[in-house]
Amino acid sequence: MLSKRFKYNGKSVLKLNEIQIRIKEQIEKKIEKGIYSFEEVPCCICGGNNFDILAEKDRYGLYTSIVICRNCGLIQANPRMTQKSYNQFYDIEYRKLYVGKEVATEEFFRNQYYKGKRIYHYLENNLRINLSNLRVLEVGVGAGGILYYFKEMGNEICGCDLGSEYIEFGRKKYGLNLFVGTIEDMDIKQTPDIVIYSHVLEHLLNPIDELIKLKSIVGKDSYIYIELPGVKYLTHSYNMDFLRQIQNAHVYYFTLTTLKNVLEKAGYDLICGNEIIQSIFKISSKNNENYKNDYDTTISFLREMEFYRFLPTSYNFKRLIIPGMVSFLKCIGLYNIVKVIYHKLRN
Incomplete structure (x- = not known):
């Protein structure tokens, strides 16, 4: 274990609102009653069972x-909830626990939209192709804000998610082509040019199976964009605290390796x-069963973070100053205006 504070005690490291507290208690009761059940599995990369907690x-x-995993360095939840349990969790509790709101909001959609803009420019800068008149598929679409930006840029879009309330928001308010379910439930007649997995792959129980199934949908010229919270980017995220990155919805915690x-x-x-992680993949001519063991560098990095998160680094200075600035801007009624300007300048 990284330190004593990672031991189970039921205490949150985040300040939860009333909705999050209620949803957390609801999840705990379901676990206690066996409604949400767990399973132990071997590592999906190496097939081993040699783990450090x-x-x-x-x-x-x-x-x-x-x-x-000591054999390959993949961080994972084990034991983890079963697929049946996760399906119910995503439809009923996930967004309420994560976002702290009962239903999809315009703010949530707008944040997705800005993320879509960043993804668009990352693809544009790295692929050097014209990103219009393309077919774009997003798996784990939420309310559809990311796809809405791609649609505005002249692309044909479709997406899927297990959260029915959020799908309904994107459908009704923005007329987006969204479906409740997985890629297996979708009737995809034309090969997508770009497939987006934004903060999704870490949620999948069997990411390799998912990616193999995806190969029946995409072509050799399709690009797969994968974005997720990188473990080795803790130097600039989650207050340099791995515990703040851990959530029961995440099955895996990846490094780029x-x-x-x-x-x-x-x-x-x-x-x-990169280690943020933002990445682009294409279908290979062969499967590669070889893997690089990232255990030593990952465990060393996490132990360093436990030490450095208390030191006066530039990141720690920023995370102490920024909350005060946000509170001040909210008090004088300028927060939303400054937020819009910030996103425009950032992108």
């Missing part, structure tokens, strides 16, 4: 067993990527 709880204080291991095993090649 890193944590026993998530940021909300829910019991979550997080381990790291372990993500590359997963994609290569499924039959994809890395085009470009």
Whole structure:
């Protein structure tokens, strides 16, 4: 275990609102009653069972067993909830716990929209192709804000998600082509040029199976964009605190190396990527069963973060100053205006 504070005690490291507290209690009762059940599985990269325990709880204080594979370095939840349990969790509790609101909001959609703009420019800068008149598919679409930006840029879009309330928001308010379910439930007649997995792959129980199924939908010229919270980007995120990154919805916690291991095993090649993680893949001519062990560098990095998160680094200085600035802007009624300007300048 990384330290004593990662032991299960039911306490959240985040300040939860009334909705989040109620939803957390609801999840705990379902676990206690066996409505949400768990399973132990071998590592999806190497098939091994040689794990070190890193944590026993998530940021909300829910019991979550997080381990790291000594053979390949992949961080994962084990034991984890079953697919049946996760399906119910995503439809009923996930967004309410994560966002702290009962239903999809315009703010949530707008944040997705800005993320879509960033993804668009990342693809544009790295692929050097015309990103219009393309077919764009997003898996785990939420309310559809990311796709809405791609639609505005002249692309044909469609997406799927397990959260029915959020899908309905995007459908009704923005007329987006969204479906409740997975890619297996969709009737995709034309090959997508771009497939987006934005903060999705870490939620999948069997990412390799998902990516193999995807190969029946995409073509050799299709690009797969994968974005997720990178473990080795903690130096600039989550207050440099791995515990704040852990949530019961995440089955896996990737570095660029372990993500590359997963994609290569499924039959994809890395085009470009970073530790944030933002990455682009294409179908490979062969599956690569070989993998690089990232255990030593990952465990060393996490231990360093436990030490450095208390030191006066530039990131720690910013995270102490920014909340005060946000509170001040809200008090004088300028927060929303400054937020819009910030996103425009950033992108």
